[in-house]
Amino acid sequence: MVYYLLLTFSIMFLMNSSSASRLSINVKRLGAKADGKTDVSKVLLRAWNSACASRKEVRIYVPQGRYLIRSPIVFNGRRCKRSMFMRIEGTIVASRDYNLIGSGETWIKFERINGLFISGGTVDAKGAALWDCKKSGKNCPIGATSIGFYSSTNVVVSRLTSINSQMFHMIVYKCKNLVFRGIKISALGRSPNTDGIHIQYSSGVSILRSRISTGDDCVSIGPGTNNTWIENVSCGPGHGISIGSLGWDLQEPGVQNLTVKSVTFRNTDNGVRIKTWARPSKGFVRNVLFQHIFMNNVANPIIIDQNYCPDVKNCPGKVSGVQISNVRYEDIRGSSATPVAVQFECSKKYPCTGIRLKDVALTYKNRAANASCAYARGTASGVMKPPSCLYR
Ligand SMILES: *[C@@H]1O[C@H](CO)[C@@H](O)[C@H](O)[C@H]1NC(C)=O
Ligand SMILES: *[C@@H]1O[C@H](CO)[C@@H](O)[C@H](O)[C@H]1NC(C)=O
Ligand SMILES: *[C@@H]1O[C@H](CO)[C@@H](O)[C@H](O)[C@H]1NC(C)=O
Ligand SMILES: *[C@@H]1O[C@H](CO)[C@@H](O)[C@H](O)[C@H]1NC(C)=O
Numbered sequence: 001m002v003y004y005l006l007l008t009f010s011i012m013f014l015m016n017s018s019s020a021s022r023l024s025i026n027v028k029r030l031g032a033k034a035d036g037k038t039d040v041s042k043v044l045l046r047a048w049n050s051a052c053a054s055r056k057e058v059r060i061y062v063p064q065g066r067y068l069i070r071s072p073i074v075f076n077g078r079r080c081k082r083s084m085f086m087r088i089e090g091t092i093v094a095s096r097d098y099n100l101i102g103s104g105e106t107w108i109k110f111e112r113i114n115g116l117f118i119s120g121g122t123v124d125a126k127g128a129a130l131w132d133c134k135k136s137g138k139n140c141p142i143g144a145t146s147i148g149f150y151s152s153t154n155v156v157v158s159r160l161t162s163i164n165s166q167m168f169h170m171i172v173y174k175c176k177n178l179v180f181r182g183i184k185i186s187a188l189g190r191s192p193n194t195d196g197i198h199i200q201y202s203s204g205v206s207i208l209r210s211r212i213s214t215g216d217d218c219v220s221i222g223p224g225t226n227n228t229w230i231e232n233v234s235c236g237p238g239h240g241i242s243i244g245s246l247g248w249d250l251q252e253p254g255v256q257n258l259t260v261k262s263v264t265f266r267n268t269d270n271g272v273r274i275k276t277w278a279r280p281s282k283g284f285v286r287n288v289l290f291q292h293i294f295m296n297n298v299a300n301p302i303i304i305d306q307n308y309c310p311d312v313k314n315c316p317g318k319v320s321g322v323q324i325s326n327v328r329y330e331d332i333r334g335s336s337a338t339p340v341a342v343q344f345e346c347s348k349k350y351p352c353t354g355i356r357l358k359d360v361a362l363t364y365k366n367r368a369a370n371a372s373c374a375y376a377r378g379t380a381s382g383v384m385k386p387p388s389c390l391y392r
Pocket of ligand 2: 204226227228229257259
């Protein structure tokens with residue numbers, strides 16, 4: 001108890017009041033060593049807990065330097081009195097030993113927070129050694145997601161950088177109203193499963209003015225995701241922006257109201273993709289707009305693949321139950337790295353409906369590319385290269 005009081009007293013003492021209303025906790029002054037070798041988890045949690053307990057607005061400040069977070073850490077906001085603020089100038093690093101965070105959990109997790117503002121900072125999971133381990137076929141841990149936002153609302157993350165994640169860079173799960181702005185994500189094109197941002201069971205997520213270069217999907221959108229907005233993002237290398245894979249489960253909430261606007265893809269495997277398992281499911285995708293998209297040497301610029309089933313025994317009926325409707329593609333231009341630039345492989349049982357193409361101009365080696373359709377219904381207008389293969 002005495003210890004606790006002393007601690008609280010010393011934290012209060014260490015808080016700097018820049019103005020009457022805003023206090024700041026400098027984690028370095030609280031004892032965090034910025035040498036990249038001393039675990040700072042306890043200090044960060046102490047800072048978090050006192051900011052969380054304060055009725056005044058307190059900003060947690062991580063100055064320049066390298067800070068080791070050795071094991072998975074959770075910042076829980078369940079008891080917080082008000083919004084939380086974190087300003088990061090330094091780099092948060094993982095240990096060289098990938099086993100310390102590699103068990104498949106989230107390395108840095110924020111959960112049950114209403115009101116969270118994070119700005120700046122770099123997070124470096126040092127994933128390269130684990131990628132090499134996976135490539136060698138040895139027995140390796142699955143790897144951690146670097147940063148996770150769980151069951152939180154009203155979150156703004158700006159100018160945060162994530163490099164070399166072991167698995168996903170960021171995950172958004174069961175959140176409402178979350179904005180990423182000016183995010184940078186980077187990992188090698190050959191790094192396995194390093195999705196940039198994965199969103200699931202969430203509503204009102206925006207990704208704005210961000211740059212994503214990684215080894216898997218730049219953004220992946222899982223089941224139960226509504227009202228997503230992606231604008232002014234560049235993607236590549238990577239696997240593009242992907243809705244899916246959806247439809248693994250029979251009972252599955254759908255994806256609706258997604259806008260992807262002013263996005264550039266460079267040397268990616270896909271541009272804009274919708275992918276579903278060829279399995280029975282009550283899932284759906286509807287009300288999607290892809291607009292002002294530039295493709296540079298993209299293998300599958302526009303693709304819907306409802307026949308996804310790498311291991312055939314997982315797909316008894318071999319038909320996807322996911323219903324795809326009202327998907328618009330407007331002003332999509334640039335170059336394809338393969339002859340078929342537009343590919344709609346829809347479900348035999350539930351054809352895609354309401355696909356609308358408008359002003360599509362995609363080339364392959366400076367010639368007209370091709371389009372291929374199966375069970376894809378919709379209309380086309382404006383410039384159409386390759387010519388549409390949709391049926392009414
Ligand atoms: C998405 O919208 C549907 C239908 O309005 C709703 O039932 C569902 O709860 C929403 N999902 C989220 C995560 O808000
Ligand atoms: C679709 O999502 C956007 C935010 O991305 C929101 O502003 C808009 O109101 C949503 N539309 C509907 C019909 O829910
Ligand atoms: C996207 O970029 C355009 C052109 O620079 C700009 O006009 C627009 O405001 C940006 N939108 C967002 C959401 O950042
Ligand atoms: C498109 O398909 C046609 C007919 O199958 C073929 O002749 C043509 O070479 C293809 N174009 C490209 C760019 O592969």
